[in-house]
Amino acid sequence: MPKVKMPRKSTAIDMTAMCDVAFLLLTFFMLATKFKPDEPVTVVTPSSINTTLLPDSDVLLFTVDKDGRVFFSMDGQPKRKKMIEDLNSQFKLGLSDKEMKSFVTGASVGTPLKDLKNYLSLSEDERKKQGLDKGIPTDSANNELKTWIEYGMAAQEGSINKVKYCIKADNATPYPKIKEILETFKQKHIQKLNLVTNLKAAPQGTAAWQEEQAGGKKKE
Amino acid sequence: MAEMDTSSSGGGKKHGGTKSKKQSTRVDMTPMVDLGFLLITFFMLTTTMSKPKTMDLIMPKDTKDEKEQNKVKESTALTILLGKDNRVYYYEGLAQDPNASANPEFFKASSFANKGGIRDEIIKKRDEVSKMRNAKGEPEDVVVIIKADDDATYANFVDILDEMAINRIQRYATVDISDQDKTWIKQTEAANGVK
Numbered sequence: 168m169p170k171v172k173m174p175r176k177s178t179a180i181d182m183t184a185m186c187d188v189a190f191l192l193l194t195f196f197m198l199a200t201k202f203k204p205d206e207p208v209t210v211v212t213p214s215s216i217n218t219t220l221l222p223d224s225d226v227l228l229f230t231v232d233k234d235g236r237v238f239f240s241m242d243g244q245p246k247r248k249k250m251i252e253d254l255n256s257q258f259k260l261g262l263s264d265k266e267m268k269s270f271v272t273g274a275s276v277g278t279p280l281k282d283l284k285n286y287l288s289l290s291e292d293e294r295k296k297q298g299l300d301k302g303i304p305t306d307s308a309n310n311e312l313k314t315w316i317e318y319g320m321a322a323q324e325g326s327i328n329k330v331k332y333c334i335k336a337d338n339a340t341p342y343p344k345i346k347e348i349l350e351t352f353k354q355k356h357i358q359k360l361n362l363v364t365n366l367k368a369a370p371q372g373t374a375a376w377q378e379e380q381a382g383g384k385k386k387e
Numbered sequence: 388m389a390e391m392d393t394s395s396s397g398g399g400k401k402h403g404g405t406k407s408k409k410q411s412t413r414v415d416m417t418p419m420v421d422l423g424f425l426l427i428t429f430f431m432l433t434t435t436m437s438k439p440k441t442m443d444l445i446m447p448k449d450t451k452d453e454k455e456q457n458k459v460k461e462s463t464a465l466t467i468l469l470g471k472d473n474r475v476y477y478y479e480g481l482a483q484d485p486n487a488s489a490n491p492e493f494f495k496a497s498s499f500a501n502k503g504g505i506r507d508e509i510i511k512k513r514d515e516v517s518k519m520r521n522a523k524g525e526p527e528d529v530v531v532i533i534k535a536d537d538d539a540t541y542a543n544f545v546d547i548l549d550e551m552a553i554n555r556i557q558r559y560a561t562v563d564i565s566d567q568d569k570t571w572i573k574q575t576e577a578a579n580g581v582k
Contacts, residue, residue, distance in 0.1 A: 179415070186420045189420055192427050213542040333441060361443060373553045373554055
């Protein structure tokens with residue numbers, strides 16, 4: 168019998184499996200997540216036991232920071248386009264195409280309408296430097312929040328009934344500011360609002376906790 | 388697969404003759420794996436995984452008409468006031484009756500603490516009220532009136548709404564704070580040396 172010559176194996180490890188896993192995870196993270204939207208202000212939201220999720224689309228989000236500055240944001244580029252065109256023609260803001268594009272592709276906006284042209288022509292860093300991130304005025308004399316709600320609603324077209332009005336406010340936001348905003352919504356006959364919160368567990372021994380223990384039949 | 392064993396001569400060459408040594412087609416994947424994990428790390432850090440949760444808030448319509456307004460019975464009501472520095476004050480009833488507030492024990496202070504805080508008071512009142520019977524003989528529901536002072540923060544507001552959800556209080560309302568309530572808060576703060 169001829170001697171079978173065993174090929175000498177190298178000590179290199181087969182990385183194929185590891186590579187497969189790495190790219191599988193990569194694909195998963197790319198598909199399952201979305202980029203953190205860039206916000207002009209950092210907001211630490213309070214926590215509640217509510218488990219209702221913030222919907223992905225048809226959301227008008229009003230961000231309120233701890234100094235009470237209000238920022239507006241909305242999803243959907245076609246909607247944003249329609250909205251800025253409406254605002255432009257209604258308030259004669261004289262926005263250029265570039266400035267409108269900056270609104271369409273941008274994130275939150277928070278400035279009085281008279282500064283909007285200047286605001287949109289600048290980059291985010293320049294806005295901060297020039298102090299243009301003043302927030303949308305909400306006082307009763309000049310309630311521009313109302314305008315933003317109106318035009319935001321008008322831009323929704325078909326899905327007007329699905330729109331969620333969300334308020335994302337900071338822990339330290341003073342209550343009178345929240346009240347002003349709630350009053351504004353009330354004037355627009357919007358009764359159902361969503362407050363953005365973090366999730367916390369229901370405290371032990373309470374009614375909500377007992378319900379959870381009893382089989383998760385939630386009354387949400 | 389990226390690795391193919393080519394060290395043994397294939398079936399192509401049946402005649403012996405000159406055997407040219409084939410190079411292995413094995414690829415070193417280490418840099419690729421490195422890149423893969425680098426990208427994973429990047430995506431894990433820059434993206435949001437958990438979506439924020441929302442709390443529903445349904446506001447009542449403003450009605451000027453007295454008849455349309457819901458009447459709350461004094462006996463089933465619990466009024467909670469939110470003051471500054473996360474302080475909570477409460478009293479039973481609506482304080483519409485001026486005599487009710489003559490009792491020095493009437494206006495009480497509490498906190499958002501898990502034990503011995505406002506939650507215990509809500510539960511106590513809820514259980515007390517559920518023993519009462521209305522005209523039809525059904526158990527009464529407690530009605531919580533929430534009034535926030537100007538010094539209160541949004542966190543207080545959400546916390547107290549959350550208490551309603553935690554204790555499954557079905558009926559509650561946020562109401563503008565009255566001057567009387569403000570005076571009481573000031574007095575209590577003064578009595579406790581709060582600036």
